[in-house]
Amino acid sequence: MLATASLDELRAAVREARAAGKRIGCVPTMGALHAGHLSLMRSALNETDYVVVTIFVNPTQFGPNEDFDRYPRQLDKDLELCRGLGVHCVFHPDVQTMYPPDDATIVEVQGLSTILEGEHRPGHFRGVTTVVTKLFHAVQPDVAFFGQKDFQQQLILRRMVRDLLMPIRIRTCPTVRDPDGLALSSRNAYLTADERRTALNISRALFRAREAIESGELSVAEAEKRLVQVLSSVPGLKLDYAVIRNAETLDPAENTGDQLVGLVAARVGTTRLIDNVLISPPGTA
């Protein structure tokens, strides 16, 4: 496995792989790899011939009062995990490589980037779309793999790739959960045992909303109302939003048989968590 911080070394390796007729897969991460990332890598290894994992804690997607400084960093352990899985290349650039001096260029998906997560984390998605564009230009993958856990992110990246005519396919892979239902996140490492129990309410409420809608017990509006009520009453949990939206557009859901998504963001202690579930109401195609 090649592990490099050098853009030139990365490009030479990818060029060689492509010249050998290999399809290039890319799994962009911020490191602190967990089973969710490993699942993305396994998909990439199944579906492409040469897999590049990128590890870069991107400063521009963190707000001024967010957890950039304390975000977990464990490069050696991450490299071990990648090596064990059979990943071909890990690109772990430093900030100067990704943001040259006087860097001034941004990529933004307007509209979608300013609702929900974007409303609570101004500038977050601009940071994501900008850095992913850079990583895509660095790696030039045929397919890039993202987790459904970051639902709005993968939707925005799909839109970006389509709008900018990038010759890349986005694959979204299912959220990986602990046996108790908690969606895996590098930020779960921040949680105390008590906070973790509190956090479980998020996935539980989402699962119940899905069940209620899919069984026809509640309308979408009723289920969303209950989702908000349930999560607002959990001690120690501060709800940012809990909504049920059209899964393609994130527009307010209508009862038309569209694929839906329930999305929750909440803070537990000092930790901000997000989760989501896809919901297929009765009559969904």
Add this chain to the structure above:
Amino acid sequence: MLATASLDELRAAVREARAAGKRIGCVPTMGALHAGHLSLMRSALNETDYVVVTIFVNPTQFGPNEDFDRYPRQLDKDLELCRGLGVHCVFHPDVQTMYPPDDATIVEVQGLSTILEGEHRPGHFRGVTTVVTKLFHAVQPDVAFFGQKDFQQQLILRRMVRDLLMPIRIRTCPTVRDPDGLALSSRNAYLTADERRTALNISRALFRAREAIESGELSVAEAEKRLVQVLSSVPGLKLDYAVIRNAETLDPAENTGDQLVGLVAARVGTTRLIDNVLISPPGTA
């Protein structure tokens, strides 16, 4: 020569050329090709193996009161010119190909895009960087060719390519002028004979400023002052700006031996014209 509006056909042709080991050159244009464009194409044909000319009158780089509707369009004649020169492929997409329904993604070089031309044409450079990014993703050239005539544009595109880690080299080719000095522009077609005579003052004043600085006759500040005075007093010419700046940054020039550029934008009748000259003050490296 392949002439196509289809992204798939373009990509298949470029893929084949690349598989044959050819280096891809790209000359992005808005059509209405003149000798300046032909010079770009000749450079591309000299320096790369497979040349794609793109012809697309990009709506997003025109302001609401600008000349998008009347901008000259002459596809058949343009194709003939490209064919005559030995261009390999002309990509002339329609608006729907470049801007899918609900297109929402923009690329912007901050700072540089809001001064000079950007101040007088708000949103112009955002439109340019967005469409050029799309064209680069469509063509995936090794080298892209732009004219020095659009000086600020080529500077912004260089910055964009660097910042976004695009694997593309930008080549800037010298401005082509009519024998009387007028810089070639598709917009010169709008000028009456009288207006053309008035417009000649722009290049003349720029040449004189260059001479005065390079000979040591005037300081940069003095030459800039005279440039403004001369052009402000030309009947029928409305000056937008006339400046002498650092040619790398467009920051105000200092007398330190940096490479400089004199930049002018002015309206003659209903036609807006720009021009520039590079200036090497005494002591320039």
